[in-house]
Amino acid sequence: MAPAITLAAEAPKLSAANTGFMLICSALVLIMTPGLAFFYGGMVRVKSTLNMLMMSFISMGIVTILWVLYGFSLAFGTDKGSLIGWTSDFVGFTGIGKVELWPGYTIPVYVFATFQLMFAIITPALISGALADRVKFTAWSLFVALWATVVYFPVAHWVWGTGGWAFDLGVIDFAGGTAVHINAGAAALGVILVIGKRVGFKKDPMRPHSLPLVMLGCGLLWFGWFGFNAGSWLGNDDGVGALMFINTQIATAAAMLAWLAYEKIRHGAFTTLGAASGAVAGLVAITPSGGAVSPLGAIAVGAIAGVLCAMAVGLKYKFGYDDSLDVVGVHLVGGVAGSLLIGFFASGGGQSDATGVFYGDHSFDQLWKQCAGVFAVLAYSLVVSAILAFLIDKTIGMRVSEDEEIAGIDQAEHAETAYDFSGAGGGAARILPAPLADTATKKVDA
Amino acid sequence: MKLITAVVKPHRLDEIKEALQAFGVHGLTVTEASGYGRQRGHTEVYRGAEYTVDLVPKIRIEVLAEDDDAEQLIDVVVKAARTGKIGDGKVWSIPVDTAVRVRTGERGPDAL
Numbered sequence: 001m002a003p004a005i006t007l008a009a010e011a012p013k014l015s016a017a018n019t020g021f022m023l024i025c026s027a028l029v030l031i032m033t034p035g036l037a038f039f040y041g042g043m044v045r046v047k048s049t050l051n052m053l054m055m056s057f058i059s060m061g062i063v064t065i066l067w068v069l070y071g072f073s074l075a076f077g078t079d080k081g082s083l084i085g086w087t088s089d090f091v092g093f094t095g096i097g098k099v100e101l102w103p104g105y106t107i108p109v110y111v112f113a114t115f116q117l118m119f120a121i122i123t124p125a126l127i128s129g130a131l132a133d134r135v136k137f138t139a140w141s142l143f144v145a146l147w148a149t150v151v152y153f154p155v156a157h158w159v160w161g162t163g164g165w166a167f168d169l170g171v172i173d174f175a176g177g178t179a180v181h182i183n184a185g186a187a188a189l190g191v192i193l194v195i196g197k198r199v200g201f202k203k204d205p206m207r208p209h210s211l212p213l214v215m216l217g218c219g220l221l222w223f224g225w226f227g228f229n230a231g232s233w234l235g236n237d238d239g240v241g242a243l244m245f246i247n248t249q250i251a252t253a254a255a256m257l258a259w260l261a262y263e264k265i266r267h268g269a270f271t272t273l274g275a276a277s278g279a280v281a282g283l284v285a286i287t288p289s290g291g292a293v294s295p296l297g298a299i300a301v302g303a304i305a306g307v308l309c310a311m312a313v314g315l316k317y318k319f320g321y322d323d324s325l326d327v328v329g330v331h332l333v334g335g336v337a338g339s340l341l342i343g344f345f346a347s348g349g350g351q352s353d354a355t356g357v358f359y360g361d362h363s364f365d366q367l368w369k370q371c372a373g374v375f376a377v378l379a380y381s382l383v384v385s386a387i388l389a390f391l392i393d394k395t396i397g398m399r400v401s402e403d404e405e406i407a408g409i410d411q412a413e414h415a416e417t418a419y420d421f422s423g424a425g426g427g428a429a430r431i432l433p434a435p436l437a438d439t440a441t442k443k444v445d446a
Numbered sequence: 447m448k449l450i451t452a453v454v455k456p457h458r459l460d461e462i463k464e465a466l467q468a469f470g471v472h473g474l475t476v477t478e479a480s481g482y483g484r485q486r487g488h489t490e491v492y493r494g495a496e497y498t499v500d501l502v503p504k505i506r507i508e509v510l511a512e513d514d515d516a517e518q519l520i521d522v523v524v525k526a527a528r529t530g531k532i533g534d535g536k537v538w539s540i541p542v543d544t545a546v547r548v549r550t551g552e553r554g555p556d557a558l
Contacts, residue, residue, distance in 0.1 A: 205497045207490065267491045277493060313493045326493060 014099060015106035018235035022111045028227025029118035033060055033125050035220025039276070040129045042213025043325050045206060047408025048133045049418035055128035055140055062144050063121045068093055071120060072113050074153035079163025084154050103162075105234050115231055116156070123152050123180045127385075129325035130188035133198050134405050137413045139398045146388050147187060151381055155179050159373070171373030172366070174244065174351060175232035177288025177339040178377045185332025186378045188323060190385035195398045197322035199405050206324075211272045218276035222252060225283045229290055233351070240291055240351050247290035248283065251302030255282025258306030266310075274310070281309035281330050285338030291351035292342050300345055305337040332378070339374045343367025447542040447555065448516040452507045453479055454527040454535035459505055465526035469519060471509055472558070479506040485532040504535060510545055512555055 037056035044052045063071070070091055077087030089095025093113070102112040124144045131140070158164040159171065159179040166178070173179060198206070208214060230236075230245040259278025260270045285305030286298055293301060313329035316322065323329065343366045346356040354366045392398055399405070404412035411417060454462065459476065466474060480501040487500040511519045516539050523537050547557040 205499075207492060207497055263491070263494070267494065267496070269491055271491055271493075273492050310494065314495070317495065329493075 012101060012104065012106045014101060014108065015235065015237075018106045018237070019108060019111055021236055021241075022107050022115055022231055022234065025227035025231025026111070026115040026118055028224045029115065029122070029231065030060075030224070032118075032221050032224035032228060033057070033122045035217045035224055036122060036125055036129075037217065038213050039217025039221060039280070040132070040325055042210040042215075042217060043129075043208040043273070044132045045408075046209045046418060048410055049209065050410040050414050050416055051137065052128070052132055054137065054414060055131070055135075056125040058137075058141055059121050059125040059128075059144055062141060063124065063148050064117060066145060066148055067113070067117045067120055071148060071153050072116070074149070075120070075156040076113075076116065076161055079157070079161060082163055082165035082168065083158070085157045085161050085163075102234070106237075107234060112234065115234075116160075119176060119180060119228070120148060120152055120156070123176075123184050124148055124187075126180070126184035126327060126331055127188045127191065130192050130323045130327040131195065132324035133409055134399050135195065136397060136400055139392050139396055142392055142396070143191070143388060143398075146392075147385060150388070151187060151384050152179075152183065155183050155377055155381065158377070166373045166376070169372060170352075170354065170366075170369050172292050172342050172346065172352065172354060172370065173288045173339065173373065174291035175229045175287045177284070177335045178373050181284045181287060181331040181335030182339065182374060182377050183381045185328050185330075185335055186381040187385035188327035189321070189332065190382040191389040192321055192323055194386050194389040194393060197320075198324065199402055201322045202317065202320075208273060211276075214273060214276050218279055222279055222283065225252075225287075229287060233291065243295075243350055244290045246295060247293065247298040248286055250295050250298040251286035251290065251305070252279050252282035254299045254302030255279060255285065255306030255309075258303040259310045262307050262310040277313070277326070277330060278306045278310065281305050281334045284309075284331055284334030285341070288335070288339045289342045289345065292346040292354065292356075294345075294347045294349065297345035297347055301338060301341050304341060305334050308337050309334050336374055336378070339370050340367065343370045447545060447558070448511050448513060448539040449542045450509045450511055450516060450519055450523065450537065450539045452509075452523045452527060452535065452537040453481060453504050454507065454523075454537075455529065455533060456503055456505045458527045458529070459507070462507060462523055462526040465522050466509065466519075469522050471511070471519070473509075475508040477506045477508075479504045483533065483536070502533065510542065510558055511539075512558065 033056050037053040041049050041052045073087050073090035074085055077085035077090050079085055096109045098108065098110060100109050102109050124147055156179050158166045159173050160167060226245055226248055229248045230241045233241040233244065236242065256275055256278035259274050259281060263274045264270050282302040282305060285301050289301050290298065309330050312333040313326045315329065342356060344356040344358050346354050346366055347359045348355040356366055357364060389398060400409055400412055480503055482500050482502055487498060487502045490497045490499055509519065520537055520539060528534055544553060545557040546553050
């Protein structure tokens with residue numbers, strides 16, 4: 001998160017414009033999660049579509065409640081040792097007045113808390129793409145709750161909380177390259193190393209069942225990402241939010257074109273999934289860097305990230321880990337690329353005066369800071385997520401049975417199927433008789 | 447009687463239907479089918495991973511014919527189905543013991 005604007009001599013007053021802008025941005029960020037659900041949902045096979053959607057949706061339930069109870073306090077409360085926050089007034093939102101402003105800004109605490117909640121929701125949902133088709137819904141729900149508590153809330157504090165060590169060090173992460181994308185990508189890698197591959201990985205074709213859904217989801221992500229990025233300056237008084245907005249568009253376009261060009265050269269076709277994936281790679285890469293680079297820099301960031309991510313998605317076949325929908329290849333690699341490229345392309349004219357290797361006095365100073373932020377979050381998230389997955393696996397078990405996995409996790413975990421393909425008339429399905437009244441009476445008698 | 451079966455490219459259906467009508471065939475059955483011949487299927491690419499799709503879409507046309515007409519009818523179908531490119535399909539015939547028109551109970555050639 002951006003450092004507080006300290007130019008104003010007097011205490012900031014509530015700005016209706018900034019507050020309205022941030023409420024809209026919060027809603028935009030929320031729609032990214034259903035967008036992600038469709039993006040992922042279209043990429044899995046028919047038999048596990050609903051489970052993929054639900055893994056994102058459940059995060060909107062679980063994380064919201066945890067955020068009110070203690071998450072906001074852990075992430076954005078008063079700093080304790082540069083590692084975690086805690087403010088008892090934030091617990092249960094009990095001590096927050098409705099006109100109380102977030103310190104240094106012109107928006108209410110409630111608005112800041114809501115905006116940040118949307119980030120906390122989508123980050124665990126991002127992880128789910130790596131776990132497609134094979135994880136028990138209860139195990140996933142438990143993982144989301146534990147992961148948010150011991151990984152997301154602390155890391156958000158490091159990167160964005162006043163007093164967090166990365167924040168104090170000067171690591172630039174405008175809207176969540178480290179806290180969101182590297183964090184989720186590394187967690188995905190940690191979990192899949194524990195739970196293993198899908199049945200039939202590298203043998204059965206596991207083609208996406210609906211690329212139109214993928215494109216719809218990608219469109220919603222792109223749309224919502226404007227709130228994610230442009231809102232991260234928490235207001236729009238000095239044009240940095242506007243720079244971020246246009247950089248978001250530019251980098252995404254560049255990354256989509258770069259991914260498609262790479263694919264055409266490498267595989268001979270411009271694929272739809274490539275266009276969607278390239279766009280997401282660009283969005284990921286510009287997330288940390290968009291406030292620090294110029295619009296031309298955004299083209300470079302997007303294009304480099306587009307090619308790197310397109311190359312990275314093949315790694316899973318090389319190394320044999322089953323990152324089902326390429327969370328590592330797109331979010332981890334894209335997040336690392338965007339965060340480190342700040343060290344080269346930061347032009348000093350945006351959110352801070354920091355300049356990268358190609359600008360200012362051509363110093364490597366910012367690059368080292370970025371490296372510290374990137375690799376600390378990567379390592380912490382990877383290790384802790386693997387431990388959480390291991391503990392859940394040893395207690396309630398992470399995976400559904402092989403039978404259920406092959407038959408389709410939708411039926412086993414949700415008692416539903418995504419589509420009704422039964423074309424033939426009577427007999428394809430029937431309504432169960434309603435013996436409930438009888439049974440209930442008998443039970444009472446017994 | 448003979449049953450003539452043709453597994454051919456879907457976009458040739460109209461030509462084949464017209465050719466059969468011109469020949470005097472009154473009825474036929476069309477089914478969506480999939481399969482491959484010598485040329486196998488095609489390749490699809492998803493995020494750099496290539497998948498071979500063996501089974502390509504085809505249609506299967508079935509026509510009952512009297513023995514004397516069968517050879518000529520096969521030629522009509524083959525001519526209408528041919529594009530000259532790979533994957534044009536196959537046509538074959540097999541003997542049929544009995545055919546019955548369900549509405550009237552007529553049997554044999556009368557049922558055609």
